[in-house]
Amino acid sequence: MASTIRVRATSSGETTEVQALIQHPMDSGYVKDAKGEIIPPHFIQAVNFEYDGKSIFVADWGPAVSKDPYVKFSFKGGKKGDDLKITWVDNKGATDTITAKIL
Amino acid sequence: MRSAIRFASIGFALAALALGSAPTAHAADTPDPPADAKAFKDYFTKKFPKVKLEDFVNGPYSMNEDMHRQWEEKEQFPPYDFSLDMGKEMFSKPFKNGKGYADCFPNKGIGIRQNYPYFDEKEGKVVTLELALNRCREANGEPPFSYVKDEMAALTAYMAFTSRGKPFDIKIPNDPRALDAYQNGKRYFYTRRGQLNFSCATCHVQSGGERIRAEVLAPALGILNAMPIYRSEWGGMGTISRRFTTCNSQIRGVPLNPQDDEYRDLEYYLSYVSNGLPISGPGARP
Amino acid sequence: MRGNMRISTLSLALTLLIAGATSSLTAGSEADFKAAYAAAEAANKEAAALRNQWTTTAAALAAAKKAADSGDFDQAVASSKEAEALAKASIFQATSEKEAWKALEIR
Numbered sequence: 001m002a003s004t005i006r007v008r009a010t011s012s013g014e015t016t017e018v019q020a021l022i023q024h025p026m027d028s029g030y031v032k033d034a035k036g037e038i039i040p041p042h043f044i045q046a047v048n049f050e051y052d053g054k055s056i057f058v059a060d061w062g063p064a065v066s067k068d069p070y071v072k073f074s075f076k077g078g079k080k081g082d083d084l085k086i087t088w089v090d091n092k093g094a095t096d097t098i099t100a101k102i103l
Numbered sequence: 104m105r106s107a108i109r110f111a112s113i114g115f116a117l118a119a120l121a122l123g124s125a126p127t128a129h130a131a132d133t134p135d136p137p138a139d140a141k142a143f144k145d146y147f148t149k150k151f152p153k154v155k156l157e158d159f160v161n162g163p164y165s166m167n168e169d170m171h172r173q174w175e176e177k178e179q180f181p182p183y184d185f186s187l188d189m190g191k192e193m194f195s196k197p198f199k200n201g202k203g204y205a206d207c208f209p210n211k212g213i214g215i216r217q218n219y220p221y222f223d224e225k226e227g228k229v230v231t232l233e234l235a236l237n238r239c240r241e242a243n244g245e246p247p248f249s250y251v252k253d254e255m256a257a258l259t260a261y262m263a264f265t266s267r268g269k270p271f272d273i274k275i276p277n278d279p280r281a282l283d284a285y286q287n288g289k290r291y292f293y294t295r296r297g298q299l300n301f302s303c304a305t306c307h308v309q310s311g312g313e314r315i316r317a318e319v320l321a322p323a324l325g326i327l328n329a330m331p332i333y334r335s336e337w338g339g340m341g342t343i344s345r346r347f348t349t350c351n352s353q354i355r356g357v358p359l360n361p362q363d364d365e366y367r368d369l370e371y372y373l374s375y376v377s378n379g380l381p382i383s384g385p386g387a388r389p
Numbered sequence: 390m391r392g393n394m395r396i397s398t399l400s401l402a403l404t405l406l407i408a409g410a411t412s413s414l415t416a417g418s419e420a421d422f423k424a425a426y427a428a429a430e431a432a433n434k435e436a437a438a439l440r441n442q443w444t445t446t447a448a449a450l451a452a453a454k455k456a457a458d459s460g461d462f463d464q465a466v467a468s469s470k471e472a473e474a475l476a477k478a479s480i481f482q483a484t485s486e487k488e489a490w491k492a493l494e495i496r
Contacts, residue, residue, distance in 0.1 A: 006184060019180045067338040068182055139495075146495045293490040295482060298443045298475070304493045357442035365440065 005098040009084045016078030016102055018049065018057070020071045020086060028063035043091055044069070050085040051078060078102050134286045136275050136375060143376040147324040151312060160328035160383040162321030166312040170319060174387075183260060183333035183385040186253070186340040190261030193254065198243040204258075207239035216259075216266035217382050220371045221274060222281040229284045229367040232259055233344055250361035251348060256331045256340035263331065263384030271328065271382065273375040288372025291365050292323075297356030303369075318389060325377050327370065329386025336389065343370055422462045425469035426453055432476035441483035446475040 004023040009016055022044065029041025041063060049057035056075045078084070080102055087097040148156060151166075158165040164174035194212065197203045205211035219232035230238075236258055237247040248254040275281050295302045303323065306315060311322030331342045341349075344361035347369065351358040359365055429450060436442045449472035457465035 002188070006180070008180065021180050021182070021184060023185050066335070068185065070180060070182065072176075072180075142495050289494070290490055293493040294486045295489070296441055296486070298445045298479075300482065302490065302493060304495075308493070308495060352444055355444045357437075357444055357447065359440060 003098045004096045005086050005088070007084065007086055007098060007100045009078065009100060009102045011078045011080050011102050015074045015076055016051075016084075017074045018072070018084065020049075022047070022069050022071075022088060024068065024088070024090065026061075026063075026065055026067045026069060030063065041091060044088045045091050047071070047086070047088045049073075050087075051075070051082065134282055134289070136282075136285055139289070140376045140378060143324060144379075146308075147311070147322050151322070156379075157381055159322060159325035159377075160380050161386075162326060162329060162388065163319035166319050166321070177387050181333070181385075182335070182387050183331075183340060186257045186331075186333065187260045187264055187385055189253075190257035190259070190264075193258055194261050198240070198245050200243050202243050204236070204239055207235070207242065212262060213265045214269065216262045216384070217269040217272050218274075220367060220374060222276055222278065222284060222371070224276060224278055224281075227280050228364065229288075229371045231343070231362065231367055231370050232262065233342060234362050234367065250342060250344035253340060256342045256345070259331045259342055260340060260385035263382055266382040267384070268381050271374055271378045271380055273371065273378055275375065284368045285372055285375065287365065288368035288370070291369045292372060297351065297354030299354040301354045303350070321388075323373065323376075325380045327373050328377060328380050329383045329388075331384060332386040332388045334388045340385070419457070419462055422453070422457050422465040422469060425466045425473070426450070426457070429453070429469045429472035429476060432473050432480065436476050436479040436483065439480060439483035441479050443475055443479045446472050446479060449475055 005020060006022075007018065007020045009018045024044050025042055026044065027039050027042040029038065029043075031039050033039050043063055043065065044061045047057075047059040047061065048055055057071075057073055059071065061069070082102050083099050084102055085097065085099045087095065089095045144156065147159060148154070151159075154165050161171075161174060164170045194204050205213075209215055216232060219235065220229045222228075223230045233250055233255055236255065237250075240247055248258075275285055292303045295305070306320050307323035307326060310320050313320055327343060330346070331340055332346075333340050337345075344366065347366050348358035348361060429446075433442060433446050433450065436446070449468050453465045453468035453472060456462070456468055
């Protein structure tokens with residue numbers, strides 16, 4: 001099955017810029033459906049970006065983050081061709097991970 | 104409830120005032136689409152001299168610098184990516200009878216979005232891309248998709264994508280029924296409706312580039328070129344049908360059914376006056 | 390038209406005043422509601438034929454029905470009259486816009 005994570009990491013000398021788009025409903029648990037019933041909460045709780053065995057960006061998410069979240073950040077270091085690993089876990093215990101090469 | 108009546112009276116009083124200061128109506132009742140299209144483009148290019156003609160297709164993002172920067176960032180990782188992928192998959196998957204969408208459309212359905220809507224002389228009506236897609240499904244024994252939900256949005260997203268950059272090329276054949284449809288669409292666009300007494304033109308001609316609450320309004324020129332759009336407000340992808348029906352309810356008018364004659368004709372008119380501007384769909388909007 | 394609306398507003402106000410003052414004797418009856426509702430529905434149907442119904446008309450009709458279901462015929466009649474006024478306004482809008490739209494057209 002196709003990954004839920006799309007990532008593009010580009011290194012320019014000293015810093016690497018990372019962009020990621022994650023496919024996830026991010027239901028807050030406060031929204032009602034057409035029948036008037038609450039759509040149960042279903043959202044990513046933790047996202048982890050790892051480089052060279054270390055976590056370089058960790059996010060604790062909750063119901064305030066919208067559907068299909070997009071993240072962009074830069075970190076010092078990172079070389080072309082190296083691996084960048086992204087993992088997320090949601091409140092139902094589901095998870096997905098992807099490893100991409102830094103461009 | 105007396106206040107409701109007063110509100111309505113005030114609405115009409117305002118409209119009457121607007122009427123009073125308007126230029127006298129033209130005698131000519133035969134529509135001249137090429138003249139209309141030229142006047143339409145002139146109006147907007149004069150109103151927004153810093154916006155290049157082809158940039159009108161980005162709607163609110165061409166209306167101010169801050170929004171333009173947001174749009175450039177969004178384009179690097181567009182939120183419609185998932186819908187586009189789904190659309191591509193759906194488009195290539197054969198129907199149960201073995202045929203596919205490619206069999207219903209010229210050029211196998213690739214790179215043709217800019218020709219829709221077109222006037223079907225046999226049927227005597229305007230045919231939009233969404234309508235054509237559902238007809239293709241039904242002709243091949245498949246149930247039609249809802250015009251306002253994700254599947255139709257994904258399919259039209261893919262088809263728009265294959266036409267990116269191609270200029271709108273809407274034709275009005277030399278047929279009085281086609282001219283009628285065009286004129287109906289034009290009339291719909293400028294007619295006030297709903298309890299809020301707005302026409303499409305109220306927001307997208309008179310107030311294009313200005314704000315309505317927190318949103319910057321798109322000018323009408325090029326407004327369909329980016330469809331379908333991933334709208335952050337919707338948290339998802341939406342078709343032209345979805346936009347028309349929700350616009351109606353937002354001004355407190357009961358929406359018509361998707362693909363009713365009025366909507367088909369409206370799409371015909373709006374697409375025609377944007378002839379020459381490039382298809383930029385699928386798009387993303389706030 | 391606006392003169393007519395002023396007259397009907399006045400008669401509506403009078404009707405309500407009378408109804409309020411004599412509520413214990415002649416509270417809005419089910420028959421009153423049925424007549425008012427039918428009038429509102431008829432006007433809304435005419436608006437539908439003109440392809441120009443308002444969402445607020447539908448909401449007023451629904452409120453009227455709801456009030457009638459719970460036995461509050463005073464409110465039901467009031468909501469029905471509101472619905473009828475809204476429907477008539479939407480008919481006026483559709484009719485006047487048949488010519489008025491030309492004033493907005495870009496030429």
